[in-house]
Amino acid sequence: MSIQQLHDDLLRKSYPLFEDGLIDEIEETGEYRTFQANDVLMRKGQFIRSTMLVLNGLIKVYREDDEGNEFLMYYLKPGEACALSMVCAAKQEASPIMAKTVAETEVMLVPVDSMSEWMSKYKSWYQFVIETYRSRFDELLITLDNVAFRSMDERLEFYLKRAKDAQKTNTLEISHQEIANELNTSREVISRLLKKMEQKGRLSLHRNAIELKNL
Amino acid sequence: MSIQQLHDDLLRKSYPLFEDGLIDEIEETGEYRTFQANDVLMRKGQFIRSTMLVLNGLIKVYREDDEGNEFLMYYLKPGEACALSMVCAAKQEASPIMAKTVAETEVMLVPVDSMSEWMSKYKSWYQFVIETYRSRFDELLITLDNVAFRSMDERLEFYLKRAKDAQKTNTLEISHQEIANELNTSREVISRLLKKMEQKGRLSLHRNAIELKNL
DNA sequence: TTTGTTTTGTGATTTGTATCACTAAACTTT
DNA sequence: AAAGTTTAGTGATACAAATCACAAAACAAA
Numbered sequence: 001m002s003i004q005q006l007h008d009d010l011l012r013k014s015y016p017l018f019e020d021g022l023i024d025e026i027e028e029t030g031e032y033r034t035f036q037a038n039d040v041l042m043r044k045g046q047f048i049r050s051t052m053l054v055l056n057g058l059i060k061v062y063r064e065d066d067e068g069n070e071f072l073m074y075y076l077k078p079g080e081a082c083a084l085s086m087v088c089a090a091k092q093e094a095s096p097i098m099a100k101t102v103a104e105t106e107v108m109l110v111p112v113d114s115m116s117e118w119m120s121k122y123k124s125w126y127q128f129v130i131e132t133y134r135s136r137f138d139e140l141l142i143t144l145d146n147v148a149f150r151s152m153d154e155r156l157e158f159y160l161k162r163a164k165d166a167q168k169t170n171t172l173e174i175s176h177q178e179i180a181n182e183l184n185t186s187r188e189v190i191s192r193l194l195k196k197m198e199q200k201g202r203l204s205l206h207r208n209a210i211e212l213k214n215l
Numbered sequence: 216m217s218i219q220q221l222h223d224d225l226l227r228k229s230y231p232l233f234e235d236g237l238i239d240e241i242e243e244t245g246e247y248r249t250f251q252a253n254d255v256l257m258r259k260g261q262f263i264r265s266t267m268l269v270l271n272g273l274i275k276v277y278r279e280d281d282e283g284n285e286f287l288m289y290y291l292k293p294g295e296a297c298a299l300s301m302v303c304a305a306k307q308e309a310s311p312i313m314a315k316t317v318a319e320t321e322v323m324l325v326p327v328d329s330m331s332e333w334m335s336k337y338k339s340w341y342q343f344v345i346e347t348y349r350s351r352f353d354e355l356l357i358t359l360d361n362v363a364f365r366s367m368d369e370r371l372e373f374y375l376k377r378a379k380d381a382q383k384t385n386t387l388e389i390s391h392q393e394i395a396n397e398l399n400t401s402r403e404v405i406s407r408l409l410k411k412m413e414q415k416g417r418l419s420l421h422r423n424a425i426e427l428k429n430l
Numbered sequence: 431t432t433t434g435t436t437t438t439g440t441g442a443t444t445t446g447t448a449t450c451a452c453t454a455a456a457c458t459t460t
Numbered sequence: 461a462a463a464g465t466t467t468a469g470t471g472a473t474a475c476a477a478a479t480c481a482c483a484a485a486a487c488a489a490a
Contacts, residue, residue, distance in 0.1 A: 020454050063356060069364045087349035096356055120335035133348050134302035140355055141278060141311055148362050148399055149284045152447070175467060184363055186448055191468060207467060364463055367477070390437065406438060422437060422486055 007032050010055045011108065014078040015128070022122040026053070031109040041099040041107075048088040048095050050109040054078050057105025058166060062098045062182070070098065071147070072159070072182040074139040075166040083136035086129065089115065102167065155183055156193050157215070160203070164212055172210045222247050226268045226323065228345070229293040232318065237337040241268070246324040256314040256322075263303045265324040269293050272320025272383060277313045277397070285386040287374070287397040289354040298351035300362070303345065304330065317382065370398055371408050372430070376406050377419070379427055387425045 004027070011023055018026070031051070035041060041052070044064045052059075059076040061084075076082055078098075084097055089112040118125040146155050159179065163172050176194065182189045194210065197203050204211045219242070226238055233241070245268070250256060256267070259279045262282040267274075276299075291297060291314075301311055304327040333340040361370050374394065378387050391409065395402045409425065412418050419426045 060405060063359065063363070065360055065364050071363050083348070084352060087345065091349055096353070116341070119341060126331070126334060130302060131306070133298070134306055135298060137352070138311070139300060140359070144278065144355070144359050144362065145280055146361065149280050162421055189447060404477060
């Protein structure tokens with residue numbers, strides 16, 4: 001099977017609602033790329049000239065401020081795209097976010113011009129873009145709810161659940177320090193809260209790993 | 216001058232980039248409505264079947280959670296629309312937000328069906344929708360930054376500046392309790408912080424009014 | 431003018447989280 | 461195996477913000 005054929009399969013599998021003509025155009029004008037785990041795909045301040053369609057793997061999208069604070073906004077799974085890269089690409093603006101792969105990831109880079117052309121040409125693309133905006137907006141609102149209304153133990157629990165769902169595993173390979181960064185708190189706080197949850201039998205702790213039980 | 220003519224003028228003034236054909240269609244299919252100050256335009260959980268184009272006045276958009284907590288996300292000025300009402304309308308979903316007028320406000324309600332039809336028909340509409348998503352997303356990110364990274368005194372200052380800009384006045388007619396609600400904190404905290412700012416000569420306090428000076 | 435209501439001011443106390451300081455355990459490298 | 465490095469555990473302390481408690485203005489209504 002040719003490489004083109006493989007990419008075509010991946011694209012169709014991840015984006016089953018796309019029309020044949022659209023799939024063809026994506027393959028023609030898009031650029032296929034792979035990234036290793038923990039690669040940084042995009043930095044804050046970088047200019048965006050294309051949108052990423054996730055084919056495989058998993059991406060974490062962060063917000064960063066000027067003092068180096070960061071927090072996790074949401075995950076991007078196959079079949080999804082980053083709404084921000086769409087709007088920034090459309091406006092030729094600098095990215096206000098940072099994106100990092102969680103696992104090995106395959107993406108298709110689509111240039112801005114094609115993007116707006118397809119809006120009127122393919123109903124399925126229009127719907128995909130609208131749906132992307134809607135779901136990213138929703139996820140951002142949920143993140144905002146958590147930061148605004150919830151205490152750190154609730155936020156940690158939500159974080160673990162979301163990581164579990166996104167990574168489809170019960171064993172998260174991550175250090176307390178990394179979790180603290182992504183929740184914008186300190187390592188000690190996370191260690192203490194995790195210890196409490198372990199005592200309640202909800203998870204068990206190992207070096208660089210958290211085994212989720214009753215979550 | 217006829218009422219239709221007045222609405223037409225308002226629409227053209229607030230949305231100068233819309234093509235003539237688009238303006239005509241908005242006037243044909245849209246529904247003109249006015250609201251008093253402090254009217255609730257939309258409640259959490261309500262279903263949305265149309266998007267609001269703001270013609271005049273000012274709207275505050277809030278996020279609410281299940282326990283009745285709320286906080287201010289952003290203002291909507293003439294020439295703007297709520298990105299959330301667009302996506303929810305497109306997906307026939309319940310609203311995750313609450314919207315309230317600050318002053319007397321005139322809007323044009325546009326049904327969902329027209330909205331998606333115009334995407335391919337009018338370039339200016341497509342650009343407006345994209346721009347609406349982009350700017351709402353940006354504002355939401357700024358709000359999120361504040362909640363996640365800033366302390367209450369910084370957040371209060373940002374709140375006052377934003378209110379000043381949106382309302383184009385140096386005298387905000389609002390109680391400490393209301394500010395506390397919109398920042399999701401308690402009245403005492405706001406009273407104390409405002410007192411400190413008054414002592415620094417940055418504003419002066421009156422009953423139900425804050426006079427901004429060096430902000 | 432008196433009474434009632436809303437808004438604001440302020441001390442005292444509590445709570446959640448952040449920070450500091452240090453130890454211990456788990457891996458890695460030499 | 462020893463030394464070094466990273467990750468985790470934990471007490472002590474500091475601090476911003478939340479809560480409690482109550483008084484004093486400012487205004488509205490009787």
